[in-house]
Amino acid sequence: MSTADLDTGTSSQAADGPARGRAAGRPLIRLEGASKRFGPKVVFDDLTVAFDRGETTVVLGASGVGKSVMLKLILGLLRPDTGRIYIDQTEITGLAEKEFIPIRQRFGMLFQGAALFDFMSVYENVAFAMREHKDWPEEKIRDTVAEKLAVVGLEGTEALLPEELSGGMRKRVGLARAIAIDPEVILYDEPTTGLDPVTADTINSLILRCQQTLNTTSIVVTHDMASAYKVGDRLVMLHEGRVLADGPPDAIRRHADARVQQFIHGDAELTGPPEEEKPRE
Numbered sequence: 404m405s406t407a408d409l410d411t412g413t414s415s416q417a418a419d420g421p422a423r424g425r426a427a428g429r430p431l432i433r434l435e436g437a438s439k440r441f442g443p444k445v446v447f448d449d450l451t452v453a454f455d456r457g458e459t460t461v462v463l464g465a466s467g468v469g470k471s472v473m474l475k476l477i478l479g480l481l482r483p484d485t486g487r488i489y490i491d492q493t494e495i496t497g498l499a500e501k502e503f504i505p506i507r508q509r510f511g512m513l514f515q516g517a518a519l520f521d522f523m524s525v526y527e528n529v530a531f532a533m534r535e536h537k538d539w540p541e542e543k544i545r546d547t548v549a550e551k552l553a554v555v556g557l558e559g560t561e562a563l564l565p566e567e568l569s570g571g572m573r574k575r576v577g578l579a580r581a582i583a584i585d586p587e588v589i590l591y592d593e594p595t596t597g598l599d600p601v602t603a604d605t606i607n608s609l610i611l612r613c614q615q616t617l618n619t620t621s622i623v624v625t626h627d628m629a630s631a632y633k634v635g636d637r638l639v640m641l642h643e644g645r646v647l648a649d650g651p652p653d654a655i656r657r658h659a660d661a662r663v664q665q666f667i668h669g670d671a672e673l674t675g676p677p678e679e680e681k682p683r684e
Contacts, residue, residue, distance in 0.1 A: 517577030
């Protein structure tokens with residue numbers, strides 16, 4: 404794969420990338436020429452990027468680069484100033500708020516910090532989307548809550564309140580809530596932030612498990628390179644409002660741009676791939 408391939412915003416899988424047998428090349432979500440600003444601050448400037456069906460894409464970039472803003476654009480919580488956004492072949496850019504309801508039902512979201520309702524028990528938090536969007540009897544809701552809590556390893560916690568949970572447990576309850584109605588797409592906003600390394604790795608394993616068992620399309624926003632390499636089929640790095648690098652993890656490791664190397668290694672003095680990672684001629 405050439406450097407040019409990585410910089411175009413296209414997705415391709417290297418032979419040694421972690422594709423895990425997923426189908427690539429069938430975009431489910433597309434942003435085309437999207438621009439967004441808040442007052443004088445330009446967040447995106449002609450951003451074009453696509454997310455393939457059944458693939459886990461990790462979105463990287465410095466703080467303030469717009470990673471979380473991108474998720475809000477996809478969900479219709481924010482609207483681009485210019486450009487278009489598509490889910491499948493449907494342009495969602497100009498939809499009325501009520502027209503977004505069936506689209507958002509296709510998504511699950513794990514918010515940064517989990518964003519649980521403090522006044523609700525674990526059971527009520529996980530059941531929330533079912534009550535909002537499904538006309539299910541209480542027996543089915545109860546069974547589904549138990550099933551989803553088992554997926555994240557929290558069986559028997561239904562009666563607990565968020566204040567009784569550790570940070571990692573709150574993230575797992577948030578994930579159970581995100582997958583409660585078997586979404587087609589799961590969005591993860593900094594899923595390992597604030598967690599110790601072992602708990603963070605548990606969350607990463609759960610992301611992989613959910614993708615494999617539910618066959619979802621996943622977008623993971625993170626600063627955590629260990630997480631990015633573990634869960635990502637593809638890494639996309641944003642910089643100054645556009646895509647700077649795009650490709651499978653192994654190709655990003657060897658990317659020639661110094662800005663990419665500085666970010667993934669956390670070393671401002673790097674000017675290119677470390678010697679041992681440079682591709683052979």
